[in-house]
Amino acid sequence: MQLFYRENFAEVKQLDDTDSKHCIKVLRKNVGDEIWVTDGKGGMYHCRIEDANPKRTGLYILSEEQGFQKAKRRIHLAIAPTKNLDRITYLVEKATEIGISEISFILTSNSERKVVKTDRIERVAISAMKQSLKAYLPKVNEMISINQFLEENTASQRFVCHLSDLSKPLTEHKIESDVCLLVGPEGDFDPSELEMAAKAGFEQVSLGDSRLRTETAGLVGVTLLNLL
Amino acid sequence: MQLFYRENFAEVKQLDDTDSKHCIKVLRKNVGDEIWVTDGKGGMYHCRIEDANPKRTGLYILSEEQGFQKAKRRIHLAIAPTKNLDRITYLVEKATEIGISEISFILTSNSERKVVKTDRIERVAISAMKQSLKAYLPKVNEMISINQFLEENTASQRFVCHLSDLSKPLTEHKIESDVCLLVGPEGDFDPSELEMAAKAGFEQVSLGDSRLRTETAGLVGVTLLNLL
Numbered sequence: 001m002q003l004f005y006r007e008n009f010a011e012v013k014q015l016d017d018t019d020s021k022h023c024i025k026v027l028r029k030n031v032g033d034e035i036w037v038t039d040g041k042g043g044m045y046h047c048r049i050e051d052a053n054p055k056r057t058g059l060y061i062l063s064e065e066q067g068f069q070k071a072k073r074r075i076h077l078a079i080a081p082t083k084n085l086d087r088i089t090y091l092v093e094k095a096t097e098i099g100i101s102e103i104s105f106i107l108t109s110n111s112e113r114k115v116v117k118t119d120r121i122e123r124v125a126i127s128a129m130k131q132s133l134k135a136y137l138p139k140v141n142e143m144i145s146i147n148q149f150l151e152e153n154t155a156s157q158r159f160v161c162h163l164s165d166l167s168k169p170l171t172e173h174k175i176e177s178d179v180c181l182l183v184g185p186e187g188d189f190d191p192s193e194l195e196m197a198a199k200a201g202f203e204q205v206s207l208g209d210s211r212l213r214t215e216t217a218g219l220v221g222v223t224l225l226n227l228l
Numbered sequence: 229m230q231l232f233y234r235e236n237f238a239e240v241k242q243l244d245d246t247d248s249k250h251c252i253k254v255l256r257k258n259v260g261d262e263i264w265v266t267d268g269k270g271g272m273y274h275c276r277i278e279d280a281n282p283k284r285t286g287l288y289i290l291s292e293e294q295g296f297q298k299a300k301r302r303i304h305l306a307i308a309p310t311k312n313l314d315r316i317t318y319l320v321e322k323a324t325e326i327g328i329s330e331i332s333f334i335l336t337s338n339s340e341r342k343v344v345k346t347d348r349i350e351r352v353a354i355s356a357m358k359q360s361l362k363a364y365l366p367k368v369n370e371m372i373s374i375n376q377f378l379e380e381n382t383a384s385q386r387f388v389c390h391l392s393d394l395s396k397p398l399t400e401h402k403i404e405s406d407v408c409l410l411v412g413p414e415g416d417f418d419p420s421e422l423e424m425a426a427k428a429g430f431e432q433v434s435l436g437d438s439r440l441r442t443e444t445a446g447l448v449g450v451t452l453l454n455l456l
Contacts, residue, residue: 069437090318097444099436132439171455208327208455209297211360216325223451227399227436 002027002035003130005137009039010064013047015057024054034062040129040137044068068135071099074178075225076155078104079218080185081143083112089124091215095222096128096138105143110187116143146193150200155180160202161217162194167206170221175228181205181221186214230255230263231358233365237267238292241275243285252282262290268357268365272296296363299327301405303453304383306332307446308413309371311340317352319443323450324356324366333371338415344371374421378428383408388430389445390422395434398449403456409433409449414442 004019006012015023015037023029031052037045037059044065051058077100081088092103103125105116122140129137144152157176161183182202189197194204207220232247234240243251243265251257259280265273265287272293279286305328309316320331331353333344350368357365372380385404389411410430417425422432435448 094444094447097438097440098448099438131441134438169455210325210327210362212325213359216322219322219447220326220451220455223448224455227397227448227452 001133003133004035004037005040005126005130006037007039009037009045010043010061013059013061015059017055020057021054023049023057024052029057035059036133038068038129038135038137040126040135042067042070042135044135071101071136071226072177073175073225074101074155075099075222076102076104076153076180077183077218077222078106078149078153078180079183080106080108080111080146080214081113081116082186082214085113085116087213087215088116089121091218092121092124092138092140093128094219096125096134097132098219098222099134099226100138100222101136102139102141104141104149106149106182107143107145108185108193109190111185112187114143118142147196149182150196150202153180153200158182158200158202159205159221160184160189160194160197161207161221162189162204163206163211164204167204170205170207170224171228173203173205173228175225179225181218181225183214183217183221229361231361232263232265233268233354233358234265235267237265237273238271238289241287241289243287245283248285249282251277251285252280257285263287264361266296266357266363266365268354268363270295270298270363272363293363299329299364299454301403301407301453302329302383303327303450304330304332304381304408305411305446305450306334306377306381306408307411308334308336308339308374308442309341309344310414310442313341313344315441315443316344317349319446320349320352320366320368321356322447324353324362325360326447326450327362327454328366328450329364330367330369332369332377334377334410335371335373336413336421337418339413340415342371346370375424377410378424378430381408381428386410386428386430387433387449388412388417388422388425389435389449390417390432391434391439392432395432398433398435398452399456401433401456403453407453409446409453411442411445411449 047059
C-alpha cells in the first residue's frame with residue numbers, strides 16, 4: 001500500500017506537485033486506480049484517480065476515516081539537537097515511525113548546534129509518516145531557548161532526562177495522556193537549567209543505567225512513552 | 229572520562245596500535261596519566277600509563293572491576309539486515325548503547341541483502357561501547373540462514389516479531405534472563421519461515437500498532453527487552 005500526503009486534502013482533493021509526479025510518472029498510476037491519502041491530521045482517505053495529471057492529480061474520495069489509529073497519548077519530545085544533524089534526522093524518522101505528536105528543538109547553554117532547518121526535518125517526518133502508514137504528522141517547531149520553552153510548555157506531565165540521585169526511572173512512572181520529555185545536549189544541561197526545569201514542573205527521570213547519546217535518549221524515551 | 233578497549237587486557241596490559249596512537253598522539257597523554265580500559269568481557273580497569281608508546285602504550289592496573297554494570301538479562305537480537313547498510317550500522321550503535329549481548333544477521337527468503345561485513349559492524353559496536361562507557365562488547369555473528377539459526381538457537385525465551393492475530397504485545401510478556409528476538413526483512417518473513425520459527429519455540433510478538441521498519445523494530449525490541 002502506497003500512502004500520499006496532502007495538507008487540507010478534504011478541501012483540495014488533489015495531490016501536490018511532488019506526489020503527483022511520483023504517483024503518475026514513477027508509479028504509472030492512471031485514471032480509475034485507487035490510492036490512499038492522509039492529511040497528516042488523522043484523516044485517512046481511500047481515493048480513486050479522476051484526473052491523472054502529473055502536476056495536480058485529481059482524486060475522488062471513496063471512503064474516509066478521521067482519527068485513523070489515533071495514539072493513546074500525546075507525546076511531545078523536546079531535545080537539544082546534536083552537532084551532527086544526521087543523528088537528529090534519524091531520530092525524527094524513528095520517532096515518527098514509533099509515534100510522536102510534536103518535536104521541539106531546544107537551545108541550551110551547552111548546545112553545540114544553534115540552528116536547525118525545520119523544513120528538512122519536516123520532510124523527513126512526512127516521509128516516515130508515509131512509510132509507516134500513519135495519518136498524523138508530528139508538529140515540528142523552530143528552535144527556541146530552554147527558558148522560553150520551559151515558560152511556555154503546557155503538557156500535563158513533564159519529564160527531564162537526567163542521571164542523578166533525584167531521577168526515578170521513567171519505567172516506574174504511570175504515564176498520562178499528555179506528556180512532554182525534555183532531553184539535554186551532548187554536554188548535558190547546566191545546573192541552572194535543571195533548576196529552572198524543576199521550577200517549571202519537570203520531574204527528573206532516568207532511562208536505565210546506560211550513558212546514552214542525546215538522540216538515543218530521545219529514541220528510548222519515545223519508545224517507552226508509547227509502549228508503557 | 230575516556231574509555232579504551234583491548235581484548236584480553238589483563239594479559240597484555242597494553243593498548244593496541246590504534247588506541248595507543250589516539251591516547252598518546254591525539255589526546256597527548258603521558259607517563260603517569262590515568263585512563264580506563266575495558267576488555268569487552270565485563271572487565272573495567274583503571275590504569276596509569278607506564279610507557280607512553282604511541283604504538284603499544286604500556287599500562288599499570290591501579291584497580292579493576294569484573295562484571296562491570298552487568299546487564300540483568302542476556303539479549304540476543306537476530307535480524308535480517310536491511311538493503312541500506314547504514315540503517316543496520318545505526319541499529320548496532322544504538323543497540324550497543326542501550327545494551328545487548330549478541331547480534332546475528334539472518335538470511336531469509338525475502339532478504340534483499342545477502343552479505344554483511346561483520347568487521348565493520350564490530351568496529352561500530354566497539355566505538356559505541358567506548359562512547360557509552362560499557363564493559364561488554366556484543367558478540368557479532370556472521371550471517372547464517374534462518375533455518376540454521378532456528379536449529380541452533382538455545383535462548384530460554386524466544387520471540388519473533390510479526391503483526392498477526394497470534395501476536396501478543398511484547399510489553400505483556402514477563403521477560404526472562406536469556407532472551408532472543410528475531411526480526412524479519414523489509415519484505416517480511418515467508419509463511420514457511422514463521423511456521424519453522426513456531427516449531428523452534430519462537431512465540432509471535434508485536435511491538436505496538438505501528439508498521440515499523442526492520443531496524444526500528446530491532447531498536448524498539450531491544451529497548452523494551454532491556455527496560456521492561
